[in-house]
Amino acid sequence: MTASSFIAFVSDPHLSEERPFFQFNWEVLLDELSRQQPDLVLVGGDLALDGANNPSDLRFARRQLDRLPCPWLAVPGNHDIGDIAKSASAEAAVTEERRNRYLETIGRDFWSFDIGDWRIIGLNSMILTSGLAAEAEQERFLEDSITQAGSRRVVILSHMAVCDTALSEFDVTGWFMPAESRAMLSPHLVAGRIQLLLSGDMHQSRDRLIDGIRHVWAPSTAFVTDMAGEWRPHFGGRKRVGWTEVRLGNEIDVRTHEPRRMVDFDIGNWVHDGAGLYYEFARGGRFAGFGIGSKTISS
Numbered sequence: 001m002t003a004s005s006f007i008a009f010v011s012d013p014h015l016s017e018e019r020p021f022f023q024f025n026w027e028v029l030l031d032e033l034s035r036q037q038p039d040l041v042l043v044g045g046d047l048a049l050d051g052a053n054n055p056s057d058l059r060f061a062r063r064q065l066d067r068l069p070c071p072w073l074a075v076p077g078n079h080d081i082g083d084i085a086k087s088a089s090a091e092a093a094v095t096e097e098r099r100n101r102y103l104e105t106i107g108r109d110f111w112s113f114d115i116g117d118w119r120i121i122g123l124n125s126m127i128l129t130s131g132l133a134a135e136a137e138q139e140r141f142l143e144d145s146i147t148q149a150g151s152r153r154v155v156i157l158s159h160m161a162v163c164d165t166a167l168s169e170f171d172v173t174g175w176f177m178p179a180e181s182r183a184m185l186s187p188h189l190v191a192g193r194i195q196l197l198l199s200g201d202m203h204q205s206r207d208r209l210i211d212g213i214r215h216v217w218a219p220s221t222a223f224v225t226d227m228a229g230e231w232r233p234h235f236g237g238r239k240r241v242g243w244t245e246v247r248l249g250n251e252i253d254v255r256t257h258e259p260r261r262m263v264d265f266d267i268g269n270w271v272h273d274g275a276g277l278y279y280e281f282a283r284g285g286r287f288a289g290f291g292i293g294s295k296t297i298s299s
């Protein structure tokens with residue numbers, strides 16, 4: 001029996017100095033974690049409110065991450081480096097420049113970290129299908145990291161979830177890792193070398209066994225969208241803000257925390273209109289996006 005490692009799995013804080021809509025919940029999180037003293041914090045992406053377009057959001061997110069009471073590791077989300085090329089418009093898609101800004105501000109976007117008997121591999125899911133040189137580098141890195149893991153069991157952390165109900169499914173929603181990219185994980189999943197998949201992005205918590213592998217979605221610390229489930233795809237998760245306790249030992253223990261002090265901000269109405277319009281609200285003292293909510297852009 002080995003001692004388990006206590007990981008606080010946090011995601012989608014959407015931090016911004018100029019538009020600190022969700023800073024309150026971040027302060028609650030910092031207070032919670034300073035009491036709980038995890039060994040490591042994993043952050044599942046969307047660190048910034050709009051880091052892809054506003055470098056200051058990314059810089060602020062970095063300063064906030066450095067306030068965590070223990071070491072942390074993060075992977076980028078679409079709000080940090082742009083969206084996955086396959087489903088984004090040209091302006092919204094990941095680029096070399098945006099990725100480089102992330103590397104300079106936050107750190108490596110794909111990495112491997114050993115803790116106890118486990119190896120955690122962080123992946124940049126936003127560069128999948130991008131054709132950027134880093135996409136192929138990451139694939140080789142993943143392969144090497146898994147084959148060199150020895151007796152360690154492997155956890156994969158990515159912003160995007162790998163699949164909804166089955167590895168073999170054909171996704172028409174655009175919310176899941178593209179099938180051609182999922183293929184780099186499949187042989188290791190089938191062989192049982194990867195035992196846990198952690199992801200953010202959905203702003204809902206879910207813990208499901210799919211084809212024998214544990215898939216855990218972190219809730220956002222910042223906000224939910226369409227909590228009432230009136231128009232947004234739900235995928236069967238729970239739409240509340242919070243964070244996830246993951247204990248890695250002989251067993252995998254997962255527990256979602258929904259601190260009562262956190263506020264369940266629901267920005268479903270913003271997303272309906274194109275949240276980018278409202279993200280401009282109060283930026284630099286201007287109210288640029290306010291009152292023009294009929295235009296629809298992707299968020």
Ligand SMILES: [Fe+2]
Pocket residue numbers: 012014045046077079201203220
């Ligand atoms: Fe997010």
